Amino acid sequence: MRTVFGLIVLLLLALPVITGCQQPGGSADDGLISSRDEISIQEMAGLLGLRVDETTATHITLKNVSNTVMLFTCSGGKVYVNARPLGEVGMVNRRGGQIYVPRSLVSQIRSAMRTSVRPGVSTRRSSGCVVIDAGHGGKDPGATSCLGFHEKTVNLAVAGKVASLLKQRGVRAVMTRSNDTFIELEGRAAIANRYDADLFVSIHADSAPSSSARGFTMYVARSASWSSLRAASAIAKSMARTGLSSRGTRRADFRVLVHTQGPAVLIELGYLSNSSEARLLRDSSFQNRLAQAIASGISNFLARAVL
Numbered sequence: 001m002r003t004v005f006g007l008i009v010l011l012l013l014a015l016p017v018i019t020g021c022q023q024p025g026g027s028a029d030d031g032l033i034s035s036r037d038e039i040s041i042q043e044m045a046g047l048l049g050l051r052v053d054e055t056t057a058t059h060i061t062l063k064n065v066s067n068t069v070m071l072f073t074c075s076g077g078k079v080y081v082n083a084r085p086l087g088e089v090g091m092v093n094r095r096g097g098q099i100y101v102p103r104s105l106v107s108q109i110r111s112a113m114r115t116s117v118r119p120g121v122s123t124r125r126s127s128g129c130v131v132i133d134a135g136h137g138g139k140d141p142g143a144t145s146c147l148g149f150h151e152k153t154v155n156l157a158v159a160g161k162v163a164s165l166l167k168q169r170g171v172r173a174v175m176t177r178s179n180d181t182f183i184e185l186e187g188r189a190a191i192a193n194r195y196d197a198d199l200f201v202s203i204h205a206d207s208a209p210s211s212s213a214r215g216f217t218m219y220v221a222r223s224a225s226w227s228s229l230r231a232a233s234a235i236a237k238s239m240a241r242t243g244l245s246s247r248g249t250r251r252a253d254f255r256v257l258v259h260t261q262g263p264a265v266l267i268e269l270g271y272l273s274n275s276s277e278a279r280l281l282r283d284s285s286f287q288n289r290l291a292q293a294i295a296s297g298i299s300n301f302l303a304r305a306v307l
């Protein structure tokens, strides 16, 4: 008796979980759906620029930066796009570890999704490649620090550390230059475009007439995509943990940003015209901390990327 009572309690507790579902025996079983008319959840997510966020016994949640789509997979279960009911999911089939739903849902969900707040977000697939650009090089030294060393040296040191940390994390990282050579700005962007990079990160160090100017700055192009802004935010959040102060994310049409087709950010690591920041930027162990922070920010961006 106690077992039966326990089962009843369990069933009652489970009821709120199946919100969004009708009782079995609804209208979902009308007709057979051929494989041509159905689509796997993974494929549907890819077509809609969503990622599969959660799969439970009762529902599947798909997400991107602007949209949350929930599909209740029980009989008569409904689809919700940003908490608004869209209709019934229809026939749900499970085969070979995959869940299949009617293909017609793709266009219905797409038209209900928000698009106005996601400029630049497309459904293109990830290339798995990040391009790291060490600013300046060769005949172009960049800024000269108040301690006498050149910006191009700091940029290359930090960029190299970021690239090797990313590789350790399994990310394909490509450097625009790995030694003291000069590359045109358009050439740097062209490398990112050739690799169809998921992210282009240009690394620089700042300089100002005032020796008191300090802190790191993130830049994105004026017409930057939502993805570029998210990358800048993820990297800035991580860099703030190094102790450098953040000057926020700014918009400027640097040529490397404008000519890169995918998400692109430019980091000014700190001020070479400020003696304490110049000392830090020259220091190899601080460069390691900076590189760790930038690599973590990039990884966090990639983990949530809807490109």
Ligand SMILES: [Zn+2]
Binding pocket: 135, 136, 142, 143, 151, 204, 205
């Ligand atoms: Zn520079």
